[in-house]
Every structure is written in C-alpha cells, then in structure tokens.
Amino acid sequence: MKNFETPLAITMGDPSGIGPEIILKSIVETKLNNFLVFGDSLIFDSLIKSLGLPLTINKISDLSGAIFEENYINLFETSKLNYLPHYGKISKECGKASFDAILKSIELAKQGKVSGIVTAPISKKALNLANINYPGHTEILACHSNNKSVSMMLLNKHIKTVLVTLHCSMKQALDRITIQNELDAIINADLGCKLFGIEKPVIAVAALNPHAGENGLFGNEEKNIIEPAIKLAKDMGINAIGPFPGDTVFMNAKNGKYDIVVSQYHDQGLIPIKYEGIDEGVNVTIGIDFLRTSPDHGTAFDIAGKNIASAKSFINSIHTIKEIQKVGKSPLK
Secondary structure, three states: OOOOOOOEEEEOOOOOOOHHHHHHHHHHHHOOOOEEEEEOHHHHHHHHHHHOOOOEEEEEOOHHHOOOOOOEEEEEEOOOOOOOOOOOOOOHHHHHHHHHHHHHHHHHHHOOOOOOEEEOOOOHHHHHHOOOOOOOHHHHHHHOOOOOOOEEEEEOOOOEEEEOOOOOOHHHHHHHOOHHHHHHHHHHHHHHHHHOOOOOOOEEEEOOOHHHHOOOOOOOHHHHHHHHHHHHHHHOOOOEEEEEOOOOHHHHHHOOOOOEEEEOOHHHHHHHHHHOOHHHOEEEEEOOOOOEEEEOOOOOOOOOOOOOOOOHHHHHHHHHHHHHHHHOOOOOO
C-alpha cells in the first residue's frame, strides 16, 4: 500500500442520482489519488465505461489492498446491487445502498482510518422506502457521533451560516427554536469559523420574525429566546451579536461585517447561499468528531444519467475539507 497521509472517504450517494457521476468527474479533474470510495462496483464500472474515463476500480476490504495512485479507485464495496438502477427512479434498494456507504465511511472515520468524509447526495424518500428514518445526512451523522450538538454549516466564497433547525416543517421549526438549541448553534458557528482559522469570529444571529420582532409587535421569540441565548454565548466569551433582521443580515455578512450568520430555519440560511450559485455552495457538518463536507445540492434526478451534471460543488467540497485540514483544528475544539 502506497500512502503518504490518511486517505479521504467519498460516499456514493443515491446511485440513481448524479452522485456517482460527479464523483468520477471530480476524481479525473482534481487528479485525486489519496481517497477511498464507498459504494457499489456495478454502478461505478458501468459509469466509467459509459463516460469513457481512464479509471480502474480496485475493490478492497481493508486499507492494506489500496493502491493510492492516479486513475485508481479504491472501492469499499458496501452494497451489491444485482441490477443497474433506473436513473431518476426512487427505490428502497438505492436508499439502502446509499445508507450502507455512509455507515461504513463513518466506521472508518471514527477509527481514524480516513481523514474525513465527502458525501454525495442521497434521497430522503429512498431512505424512507428502505425503512431508514433519517431526514438527511446531518441527522445520520449526529446519531453516530459522540456529540449531542450537531449543526449544518453552509458556505460559499462570500458567506457562512449555521442553522438552528434543520429538516422539518416550519411549524416544527418554531417548536425547536429554544434557548438551548439557539446557544448550541451559536457555539457551533464559533467552532465552524475556527476550523477555517478565524479565531475570534463575529457571529451575527438572524432574527426569526420580520424586523427582528419590532419590539414584540411581530413576535416575542427575539426577546424571549434569541437574546437570552446570545447573552449566554457572550458569557462564554463568544462574540455573538444580534438578533438582526433576516432581510439584511446576509447582505452585511457578504460585505464583511460579520464572519458568519446563525440562521433560524432551513430556507432562511440556504436561500442566500444558493443564490450565489448551486455550484458554489458547500455543506460542512459541525459538532461531530471527524470532518465531513458535501455539495450543496441534491440528487438531481431530472438530469441523472445524461452526463451533464456539474462536479464543481463536489470539487469545492473536496477543496474545503483539505482547507480545514491545513488549518489543523480539531473538529470538536
């Protein structure tokens, strides 16, 4: 086994989506060689042939069999589908295959055998059909982490954000906006910035209600929940400020006034990130005891199998995890 540093783990994602395609395109474009892929050889063999790529699959069951050289794909075969899935078709088989790849990569990450994980997109519906009841990657990672407080951090070239609530309805999000969840998100925003070498970040907390509640006229969550959480964070030495109206806080962050924004709910944080372009966004999981990034887009079932999927966000996810590794901060400190 030729190896100079701990390899990176890459998970297949849903095989009926664009995940395997963008993985292969990323490997070729970045000339990546120190990595492991977790997935199904049938899927990757077929794609390599159809795309005409100069890549060779090396199936392994442990690291001793890995060949860390350009154009080799060291594949941990975590599933064995007996048919090629129909692109764009949601199925329980694909849901189970994507989940098994994630679990194996987590196992190796917790053992310190991989330096981090880059995950390709999965289908929540496919997971559900396979009786795997997680709403997304972040929740899977949280369940298999030693830390109870796990956050989703989204970033592009201009802004960073951490979410208080994740994959849930707006009604559920309101119930989940508590002082403790708010404080956890602020702490993880601080931690997330430090992963990128920002030692004393300015953390802007977005308001929940229009005009930051307008002194209670449009709601009391700012006064009763968000402001107490900010005070607790300040008492811990964290430079958290706000709450600021959601319609201006990201503009100010983009202009350099803040290092990161704490968003109250999913779309409040993701809309400004994705507005800059789907290809630019990267998802970083904060609060787990290993590094994980992913592209900021989904399975793109509508274009799967057409060889038109852009690998740019996946490549950015690889670059992001390497940028964090250069800084050298522990994921949990």
